[in-house]
Amino acid sequence: MFREKIKVLDCTIRDGGLMNNHDFDPRFVREVYKALSEAGIDYMEIGYKNSKRLFNPKEFGKWKFCEDQDIKKVIEGIDSRTKISVMVDVDRVDIDDILPKQNSPVDMIRVAAYVKDVDKAIFLANHFADKGYETAVNIMAISRALDNELSECLQQLEKECKAGIINIVDSFGSLYQETTEFLIKKAKSILKTKEVGMHAHNNQQLAFANTIEAIIHEANYVDTTIFGLGRAAGNCPTELMLGFLKNPKYDIRPILDVISKEFIPLQKKIEWGYFIPYAITGILDEHPRAAIALRESDKKENYREFYESLVGEVGE
């Protein structure tokens, strides 16, 4: 009943870090790693590799930089087959910070880029591949990509990039299933030698559905987060994905435990999930930053005014 090729990459700490300046306590990160390991999850994405010359370490938590020594402290002594992934953003990483694979606890490096930055993404992915890492490119804001530019981007990735996986990223949570189907089929038709993955946001409660849709159309890599933790509306919940996939190597129970023990208390400190301003930015195919700002203001439940402020900005 299951498709063995499907791999789950849990990016709870990486995407969730966008809601708390990547400032998760190492104890919490270790509990997440333990739960993912026991659950049989294939990859854990633990944060970003950002340059400390571009971002002040005093203003951010450890997981914006993911020093190898910090990763080692989190994972040491835990029996696990879960690989470690980190993300890098174009123009924010210092490639000299990245040691050769054999000297690092990191297994995979994913390069996040907009369509327009595909050349930079290819350079980075190839550089990290040459250092021995598994690599992936995540194409962000896919809902804003023009079809001809996306075609060229995918063709270039197929021809010039050593990354084994290309992920479609619905940054704004604006895709419906039919567009997800269109995009995954398109990616599969061009990326003959690579795997395709899906990273969905939950603004319209469609992250899980769009990830299933991607699986139906042969995506084999899926991004999930525990209890949906992630930027704004969050992501496709790991626990729901494990309920859907029938691969006997996965066990939902450690995920249920860590939600009870760690994520229910966390809800008192960080807000994520289905809130109307995030639904509005999803419906309107907008970045959630205005909605996140609204939720931090005293107008946080003033939905109509927020909606009007976004749809009012029209003009030829």
Place this chain on the structure above:
Amino acid sequence: MFREKIKVLDCTIRDGGLMNNHDFDPRFVREVYKALSEAGIDYMEIGYKNSKRLFNPKEFGKWKFCEDQDIKKVIEGIDSRTKISVMVDVDRVDIDDILPKQNSPVDMIRVAAYVKDVDKAIFLANHFADKGYETAVNIMAISRALDNELSECLQQLEKECKAGIINIVDSFGSLYQETTEFLIKKAKSILKTKEVGMHAHNNQQLAFANTIEAIIHEANYVDTTIFGLGRAAGNCPTELMLGFLKNPKYDIRPILDVISKEFIPLQKKIEWGYFIPYAITGILDEHPRAAIALRESDKKENYREFYESLVGEVGE
């Protein structure tokens, strides 16, 4: 871009009533009716027509009985093209309580029934159709229906029932898109002279997705609720559906307003939405009653034990 035939039935008060013994303040119900009317929603389902000889009116709110006089008080003086729907359950309604259509504020009566009760459902729907009402049959717990029995049920509805609409009800929130597609296609293939509708539950965050899936496969009636209010995990959110449908007759803004003003405060009194015990019953295709009981107990965050209690009950 839009399909004119699609009608939205908002059942906020009816399905939400399952979480508070149908005890909504008439002022609240009137605000909901006003918002739905301004938003251009086609139907509002306001509650159940239950027999007062079977249920003690002192133990339940007005919307378990939906006396015509109570409905009239809620809707009078409001300019509206939104029709009023009520639901009846097999074996719980006294048909003599239902006046002829011309003497009632009700436009539509929907009969909720399991596959096994199709004969009773047909009797009731035909009786109400003869009294002048629009009628529908909602086939509950569709995820538990055996295929041959469902076929027979649908064939009988097509041949013997005067109801114009047959709704597929995912009572447990356990359907994925592929099964939704299968069921809607099956219903459409047998119900040649009727419309097909979808009523989804959100246990696995798939209520909106499965309703879109039903629309893709030619369902023209969709059930929604404001802010997803409904039993346990709730339903397909009205606001998301209006963002999806492109019919210019709908306006999302009155829905955003009523969420701000009425539903955010309501969240302090009633719990609904995505909670792990509801996700678990959805994944396991179980009625949510055990999960609802858990949420009312002091073990409400003890997810693993709850999961084990459900999967432990196996045996040939």
